[in-house]
Amino acid sequence: MNNRTIWMLAALLAALAVVPGISCGDDDDDIDVTTDDAGTDDTGDTTETTTGNCPETPDPAVPELRLRTLTILSPTAMRNAVLQQLIFDSMENEDFLWLIRFTGKGTGTMTLRTGSGQEVAGRACTYSYLPAPYAPGEMQMTETGLSFALLGDPIAQIDVPMWSEGTAYPDPPLLTLPLRNLDIGGTFSADYLYIGSYNEGTDEWTEAGTLSGAVTAADAQATIIEDLGMTMCGLLSGSTGAPSNPADDCDGGPPGWDPTSWLRPPDTEVGGEPAYSMTATFAASAVYIQD
16 A cells, blocks of 8 residues: 555544544554663664664764654644554655754754755765755754753744655655744664664664644645645644545635634644644654765
């Protein structure tokens, strides 16, 4: 089953989540990408095996990683098991590449640079950030031991794309997450090879990163998911009009819409605009990031 088909099934499950007596918005029965146990095998070995020829660490002074898992906690419509599996598979297949680089390690204040990536041809385990409109953003982080947290302002806006199987940048993406006020935090492993850890014995990840932000209803309405025949606003809110007519989702968009009337209304605001909170946990592993 390709990821376009999975998206359609995920949208169906999101719609069913609001039907009385049916609950599938946080169903994770078929997913097992993380574990509550320590992320090591019986010998304590955390050697990465799932990234092929990836080095143990590109540069211990400048941790560079890519996300390996992303478990969405909110919005409700993005919590179902089918969509979570799509995200996991897309990251494994490198259809969904999200990179993080830290500079200033050991100073107490680091700069985190994050955004979508692409493979660098001819170089194992090497990626580069995408240009505009998917350019990376930066934020300042406090550093306390192995942990990092936001210092100052989050990234005001960043677009994170996911591609269909067999496609890649500069092809049009399957989906783009238009995130506002992005904040990332977490804890490194002792060797800075991971945020979280990987258990080779069980092929599972333990997540030690957190992500939060928001998707404004207006951004979501402007984000058309062609394969679903709806906008992201329609998916998140459950407010869809005629099938395969994205233009009438969410009451046709501003200014005539009424977000309070939607099946799943926005739960926050960004700059006075109605928005959906996005929260997630993640794991990441070391790579090279080429400028």
